[in-house]
Amino acid sequence: MNPNAVIISGGSRGLGLVLVKHVLARGCAVATFARSATPDMAALAKEFPDRFLFEPFDSANTAAMDTFVGKVFAKWGGIYGLVNNAAIGQDHLLANMPVEVIGQLLDVNLKAPILLTRAVVRRMLLGGGGRIVNITSICGQRGYAALTVYSATKGGMDAFTRSLARELGGRGIWVNSIAPGFFPSAMSSSLAARQLDTIRRRTPTERLCKEEDLLPVLDTLLFAESNITGMTYVVDGGSSI
Numbered sequence: 371m372n373p374n375a376v377i378i379s380g381g382s383r384g385l386g387l388v389l390v391k392h393v394l395a396r397g398c399a400v401a402t403f404a405r406s407a408t409p410d411m412a413a414l415a416k417e418f419p420d421r422f423l424f425e426p427f428d429s430a431n432t433a434a435m436d437t438f439v440g441k442v443f444a445k446w447g448g449i450y451g452l453v454n455n456a457a458i459g460q461d462h463l464l465a466n467m468p469v470e471v472i473g474q475l476l477d478v479n480l481k482a483p484i485l486l487t488r489a490v491v492r493r494m495l496l497g498g499g500g501r502i503v504n505i506t507s508i509c510g511q512r513g514y515a516a517l518t519v520y521s522a523t524k525g526g527m528d529a530f531t532r533s534l535a536r537e538l539g540g541r542g543i544w545v546n547s548i549a550p551g552f553f554p555s556a557m558s559s560s561l562a563a564r565q566l567d568t569i570r571r572r573t574p575t576e577r578l579c580k581e582e583d584l585l586p587v588l589d590t591l592l593f594a595e596s597n598i599t600g601m602t603y604v605v606d607g608g609s610s611i
């Protein structure tokens with residue numbers, strides 16, 4: 371299979387931006403989207419005019435997402451990889467959680483990546499295969515108070531990974547998840563320094579994750595000639611063992 375285009379959702383900042391830069395450095399064409407553009411998106415468009423595409427839209431806009439996938443397919447003649455990275459985090463005790471916030475978490479973290487995956491898989495099937503990597507979280511496997519609905523969406527994506535891997539393994543499409551531990555970003559900024567310090571002290575490697583820690587696993591799941599599908603890889607310095 372010839373690796374060509376990779377779609378990475380939510381590549382404007384945080385982990386997504388690190389993944390976008392890394393996959394560009396591997397020589398692939400990369401397409402990403404987020405609700406808002408950042409200066410990094412303009413800089414990458416200038417640096418890689420033929421290999422980088424950013425479009426601003428909300429993943430709740432299914433029509434915009436479908437159009438984007440079609441555009442990527444037409445522009446680069448196929449879609450090799452998908453990284454479902456875009457997500458939101460909200461910490462609320464469940465009893466106090468507004469119903470709108472619950473709906474938003476389910477829409478952005480579960481429904482949108484499922485619909486994006488469906489749109490991409492239809493193109494991957496035409497191209498004879500591909501690789502899908504879902505960025506989930508250790509919250510999908512371990513309990514964290516005030517992160518109940520977020521945890522449900524991430525555990526849901528891990529379950530989606532396993533069943534989709536069964537569905538598509540014979541068609542050359544491999545599906546896996548990477549479940550990171552907490553790392554500093556806009557999403558985790560609501561955690562107090564004290565909470566992050568507690569996580570760090572409980573981590574066998576004695577440090578929090580950073581985005582780059584995921585790259586060796588991403589390379590294996592996206593690019594290696596392995597025989598791995600349906601798995602969730604935890605990258606958290608051992609904090610959840």
Ligand SMILES: NC(=O)c1ccc[n+]([C@@H]2O[C@H](COP(=O)([O-])OP(=O)(O)OC[C@H]3O[C@@H](n4cnc5c(N)ncnc54)[C@H](OP(=O)(O)O)[C@@H]3O)[C@@H](O)[C@H]2O)c1
Nearest residue numbers: 380382384385404405406428429456457552553555557558
């Ligand atoms: N940070 C952590 O500690 C941590 C730990 C474990 C797992 N994770 C997971 O790692 C991934 C990246 O997290 P991060 O910390 O890098 O988050 P982040 O800095 O908040 O970045 C999230 C990205 O997703 C985009 N996005 C959010 N909502 C969107 C929407 N409705 N439509 C389109 N794009 C949207 C954001 O751009 P806009 O806001 O402009 O739309 C941004 O590009 C997520 O899946 C997260 O659940 C994070």
